[in-house]
Amino acid sequence: MAEQDTGLLVYGIVPSDVEPTADARGVGDPPAEVTVIEEDGLAALVSPVPLDQPLGRPADLAAYKELLDGTAQVAPVLPVRFGTVVTRPKAVTELLAGHHDAFLDELAELEGLAQFVVHARYVERAVISQILESNREAGQLRDQIHGQPQDAVRGQRIRLGEILSQAVELRREQDTAHLVEALTETTVSHLVRPPSHEQDAAYVAFLVELDREGEFEEALRGVAEEWAGLANVRLLGPLAAYDFVDQQRLRS
Numbered sequence: 001m002a003e004q005d006t007g008l009l010v011y012g013i014v015p016s017d018v019e020p021t022a023d024a025r026g027v028g029d030p031p032a033e034v035t036v037i038e039e040d041g042l043a044a045l046v047s048p049v050p051l052d053q054p055l056g057r058p059a060d061l062a063a064y065k066e067l068l069d070g071t072a073q074v075a076p077v078l079p080v081r082f083g084t085v086v087t088r089p090k091a092v093t094e095l096l097a098g099h100h101d102a103f104l105d106e107l108a109e110l111e112g113l114a115q116f117v118v119h120a121r122y123v124e125r126a127v128i129s130q131i132l133e134s135n136r137e138a139g140q141l142r143d144q145i146h147g148q149p150q151d152a153v154r155g156q157r158i159r160l161g162e163i164l165s166q167a168v169e170l171r172r173e174q175d176t177a178h179l180v181e182a183l184t185e186t187t188v189s190h191l192v193r194p195p196s197h198e199q200d201a202a203y204v205a206f207l208v209e210l211d212r213e214g215e216f217e218e219a220l221r222g223v224a225e226e227w228a229g230l231a232n233v234r235l236l237g238p239l240a241a242y243d244f245v246d247q248q249r250l251r252s
Contacts, residue, residue: 005050005051005052006048006049006050006051007048007049007050007051007085007086007087008037008046008047008048008049008085008086008087008088008089008092009026009027009032009046009047009048009049009055009064009083009084009085010044010045010046010080010084010085010086010092010095011026011034011044011045011046011047011064011067011068011079011080012044012045012067012068012071012077012078012079012080012240013042013043013044013045013077013078013080013096013103013107014036014042014043014044014045014071014075014076014077014078014107015041015042015043015075015076015107016036016038016039016040016041016042016043018036018043018071018074018075018077019036020034020035020036020045024067024070025063025067026047026049026063026064026067027047027049027055027059027060027063027064028047028049028060028063029059031063032047032048032049033047033048034046034047034067035047037089037092037093037096039092039093039096039097039100040096040097040100041100041104042096042100042103042104042107043096044080044092044095044096045067045068045071045077046089046092049085051085051087055082055083055085056083060082061082064082065239065240068239068240069238069239069240071240072114072115072238072239072240072241073114073210073238076107076108076109076110076111076112076113077107077110077240077241078103078106078107078110078241078245079240079241079242079245102246106245106246110241110244112209112210112211113188113207113208113209113210113241114207114208114210114213114237114238114239114240114241115205115206115207115208115237115238115239115240115241115242115243115244116205116206116208116213116216116235116236116237116238116239117193117203117204117205117206117235117236117237117239118179118183118202118203118204118206118220118233118234118235118236119196119200119202119203119233119234119235119236120175120179120200120201120202120203120227120231120232120233120234121197121199121200121201121231121232121234122168122171122199122200122201122230122231123229123230123231123232124199126229126230127168127171127199127201127230127231128164130230131163131164131167131168131171135163135167137163138160138163138164138167141156141159141160141163142160144156145157145160165198168198168199171201172195172200172201172202175201175202175227175231176192176201176202176203176204178223179202179204179223180192180204182219182220182222182223183206183216183219183220183223185219186208186212186215186216186219187206187207187208187216188206188207188208188209189206189207189244190204190205190206190207191204191205191243191244192204193205193243201227201230201231202231205242205243205244207241207244208237208238210238213238217235220233220235
């Protein structure tokens with residue numbers, strides 16, 4: 001492949017003493033070798049990519065995340081937005097030099113930390129049943145609709161849908177607040193993500209000390225037990241701190 005046809009995909013920024021392991025692989029088929037570009041105490045994880053082939057395959061994103069998440073378990077890393085490609089190494093050193101002090105500060109803040117994401121989703125039948133039992137108007141509308149032709153009770157159906165949607169949204173706010181409160185003592189920071197589905201009960205990213213991962217998971221198990229039968233809880237991590245870095249600066 002001619003040199004002008006090749007760019008560099010930038011994965012993340014790490015301290016300069018961090019080096020890729022021998023088995024570290026980037027995007028591509030076959031996977032590209034990951035190397036570092038250093039600049040005054042900082043380094044960027046990069047790999048060659050063809051400029052005439054767009055990124056974005058599921059396998060590309062999986063390779064990007066696998067490299068960053070693996071790095072985050074042993075060293076602080078600032079993820080660079082997926083798909084950031086430069087045509088020359090100098091562009092990477094200019095990025096590192098241009099934000100040198102800020103990058104060093106952020107890496108110091110992330111030392112020993114990783115991101116975990118808690119994603120909880122309601123069991124639809126269970127949460128709707130609770131709403132119908134606790135909301136008088138919703139219960140009445142359900143009785144009016146039962147056994148009737150759809151066209152004959154269209155207005156009641158629309159109104160019931162509005163009540164259920166509003167009730168789920170309120171319940172989500174309450175349950176998200178409860179989750180955050182239950183995990184606060186075992187976390188450094190958190191960020192509430194927008195719901196990814198109308199039945200989401202909570203979707204929150206947490207920054208956690210790796211030394212306290214067990215305490216964090218134990219606290220989460222307590223919440224999951226409380227929600228048994230009402231919501232299913234899924235934990236992702238440890239991950240790179242995607243939600244806790246300045247992505248705007250990392251694109252500049």
